[in-house]
Amino acid sequence: MSTRAYGADLTDRVRDILIQPRAEWERVAAAPPPAMSVLTRHVVPLALLAGLISFAGGLLSAQAPVFAALTSLVFFLALIVGVYIWALAIDLMAPLFGGESEWRASMALAGYAATPVLLGIGFQTMPAPLSWISLISIYAIFVLNPGVGRIKKTTDTQSMQAWLAMSAAGLVILFLVFWVCGLLGAVLPAR
Numbered sequence: 001m002s003t004r005a006y007g008a009d010l011t012d013r014v015r016d017i018l019i020q021p022r023a024e025w026e027r028v029a030a031a032p033p034p035a036m037s038v039l040t041r042h043v044v045p046l047a048l049l050a051g052l053i054s055f056a057g058g059l060l061s062a063q064a065p066v067f068a069a070l071t072s073l074v075f076f077l078a079l080i081v082g083v084y085i086w087a088l089a090i091d092l093m094a095p096l097f098g099g100e101s102e103w104r105a106s107m108a109l110a111g112y113a114a115t116p117v118l119l120g121i122g123f124q125t126m127p128a129p130l131s132w133i134s135l136i137s138i139y140a141i142f143v144l145n146p147g148v149g150r151i152k153k154t155t156d157t158q159s160m161q162a163w164l165a166m167s168a169a170g171l172v173i174l175f176l177v178f179w180v181c182g183l184l185g186a187v188l189p190a191r
Helices: 010-018 021-032 035-060 065-097 103-115 115-125 128-154 157-189
Strands: none
Touching: 010 021, 010 035, 010 103, 010 115, 010 128, 021 128, 035 065, 035 103, 035 115, 035 128, 065 103, 065 115, 065 128, 065 157, 103 128, 103 157, 115 128, 115 157, 128 157
16 A cells, blocks of 8 residues: 555545545545645645536526626635535544544545535536536545544444434535525526
């Protein structure tokens, strides 16, 4: 197993977290990245990609360019804030399940586990059948599973409970991101 430095290439990290999450969580645990590095080198570029896809989807759905741009900007920012809040929730929950409260590990777990969401969620604004690509977001729950025990060092007996609680927190936060973006849609004119 190779150990990759925390400055790993984004495409390598995305590919490996999606295709071989267990091995990737081992590499992350062996060389934990600084929290800000996860945010700036992983979450922000993928959230920007989601925002751009959302913008394109808005234009394909005949939204006014200004409305599509504003919605995409709020979507981009809400995704970043959502991952940050999820990392806080993970950090607070870990000790409840015999795990460690360690910010670097929490941000790595939230940021990297959110990869499928960040890749797929922008497609929800696209017309069908492209909107179906957003279903890849569900895969985040499965990417998170092997990372909980390895990254947060939860006990074997409580790892499943921690995974369920952390997944539920992520789903609630994702719902809140959509709610915030929906509020913007209600305030701004579509044309």
